[in-house]
Amino acid sequence: MAETIECKNSIYAFSKDNEPIQKVGSGAQVIIETYDCFQNQITSNDTEINSIDWNQINPATGPIYVESAQPGDILSVKIDKIELGQEGVLTVGPDLGVMGHRLEKFEAKMIPIQNGKAIFNDKLHIPLNPMIGVIGVAPEGEPVSCGTPGAHGGNMDTKLITEGATIYFPVFAEGALFALGDLHAAMGDGEVGVSGIEIPAKVTVTLEVIKGHSLKNPLLISEEGLATIVSAPTLDEAAKTAVEEMIDFLLPHTDLTLSHLTMLMSAVGQSQISQIVDPLLTARFFVPKWVLDAYKVELFK
Ligand code: CA
Ligand code: ZN
Numbered sequence: 012m013a014e015t016i017e018c019k020n021s022i023y024a025f026s027k028d029n030e031p032i033q034k035v036g037s038g039a040q041v042i043i044e045t046y047d048c049f050q051n052q053i054t055s056n057d058t059e060i061n062s063i064d065w066n067q068i069n070p071a072t073g074p075i076y077v078e079s080a081q082p083g084d085i086l087s088v089k090i091d092k093i094e095l096g097q098e099g100v101l102t103v104g105p106d107l108g109v110m111g112h113r114l115e116k117f118e119a120k121m122i123p124i125q126n127g128k129a130i131f132n133d134k135l136h137i138p139l140n141p142m143i144g145v146i147g148v149a150p151e152g153e154p155v156s157c158g159t160p161g162a163h164g165g166n167m168d169t170k171l172i173t174e175g176a177t178i179y180f181p182v183f184a185e186g187a188l189f190a191l192g193d194l195h196a197a198m199g200d201g202e203v204g205v206s207g208i209e210i211p212a213k214v215t216v217t218l219e220v221i222k223g224h225s226l227k228n229p230l231l232i233s234e235e236g237l238a239t240i241v242s243a244p245t246l247d248e249a250a251k252t253a254v255e256e257m258i259d260f261l262l263p264h265t266d267l268t269l270s271h272l273t274m275l276m277s278a279v280g281q282s283q284i285s286q287i288v289d290p291l292l293t294a295r296f297f298v299p300k301w302v303l304d305a306y307k308v309e310l311f312k
Contacts (some may be wrong), residue, residue, distance in 0.1 A: 013040040014033060014035065015041075015042040016032065016073065017030055017072075018044040018045050018211070020024060021050075021072050022071055022073060023066070023071075023163075024069070024154040024156050025069070025147055025149050025150055025190065026149055026155075027149045027152035027154075029074045029149065029188055031075060032073060032074065034077075035076070035185070035218060036077055036136075037077060037079050040217045041215070042214070044192055045191065045194055045285075046070050046142065047099070047208070047211050048227075050067040051103075052067065053102070053247045056119055056120055061290045069193055070147075071157045071191055072190060072192055073189055073191065073193035074149065075191060075218065076186030076188060077220055079185055080183065080220045081182065082182055082183055083182065083225050084187075085180065085181065085182060085220070086148070086180045086182050086221075087179050087209045087221055088178050089177045089216060090172070090174050090215060090217040091174070092174060092214070093141040093194065093212060093213075094141070094214075095139070095141055095211075096210050097124055098121055098123050099123075099129060099208035100120065100121050100210070101120045101122055101208055101209035102204075103117075103206075104118065107204075107205040108204045108206075109287065109288065110203070113142055118234065119267075122137075124196055129208050135180065140170055140173065141167045141196055142169075142172050142189055143172045143194055144167070144168045144198075144201060145164075145166020145167075145191060146165075146192075147161075147189070148164060148166075148183065149183055149184035149188035150235065151183040152221075152278065160242035160286075160293050161242050161291065164178075164229050166193065166286075167240055167286070168198065168226070168285055169238075169240055169293060171238055171295070176231055176232065178230070179230045179231070179232075179244060180226070180229050181229075182220075187220070193209070194210055195207030195208055196210045201284050202286050202287070202288050203286075203288065205286065217258065223311075228241050228291070230260065232286060235299065236299040236303065237298050237300075238283075239253045239256040240293060240294075240295045243292065245292060246292045249292050250282050250284075250296070253295050258273065261298070264306050276290075281298075
């Protein structure tokens with residue numbers, strides 16, 4: 012029977028010093044309840060910016076201590092199921108997101124979820140793409156706010172982090188100290204306005220420790236393919252590092268030279284933007300599954 016972790020057990024920064032709220036064995040399935048990124052403080056379109064406690068933003072439920080995880084290992088997180096709440100919220104405001112320099116006041120818009128769609132208005136019923144905005148482990152050094160992404164994961168706002176995908180994290184602290192939050196009912200690449208359709212949720216994951224392999228940045232696999240996910244001060248740097256990480260990962264799995272693998276990546280790989288609105292920017296490099304199948308690439312075997 013999977014343990015359920017309640018959302019009141021939440022952190023605002025990923026840190027080695029966080030006290031675990033639950034210990035689980037490698038291979039355990041856990042059900043994690045999450046607040047939305049505003050800790051459910053926005054309840055109507057009239058919510059004023061001043062009524063929000065901005066110290067209670069981007070809570071992640073956890074941290075969960077995974078037994079046997081040691082620095083240098085990998086934590087595998089399989090996203091088994093995402094169950095969304097009944098209502099989400101979109102927000103914009105001055106100095107927030109790409110348009111923040113042209114917007115004069117904070118605005119919130121409640122978005123009901125009905126019949127598998129997010130209801131923007133009478134004309135626009137948005138297809139859902141439920142995804143996890145904040146997910147990760149304790150970082151190597153100083154604590155990192157749950158609003159910032161990095162090598163440890165965190166606020167990557169990457170729409171591929173969804174049901175059915177498995178995401179791998181480098182472990183920096185004993186027990187990994189895994190946490191997640193900031194679910195979106197739908198979000199486009201870039202998250203340009205500064206929010207997805209922010210929503211409380213319940214997420215079921217399977218956590219497993221992998222020994223004998225290591226990673227520098229998060230790596231994701233799904234039915235569609237493989238993605239390296241990198242966050243950096245600029246999108247250029249994030250996008251280029253994501254390409255190099257993919258090439259370094261695939262090289263030992265193929266009989267290709269560096270030149271020929273680079274040619275292949277140029278022909279079939281996709282440089283994609285995850286988000287351009289957080290304190291570091293996140294890009295990914297995606298390789299379709301059929302390329303992995305051709306070389307029978309098995310991750311971390
Ligand atoms: Ca986010
Ligand atoms: Zn969010």
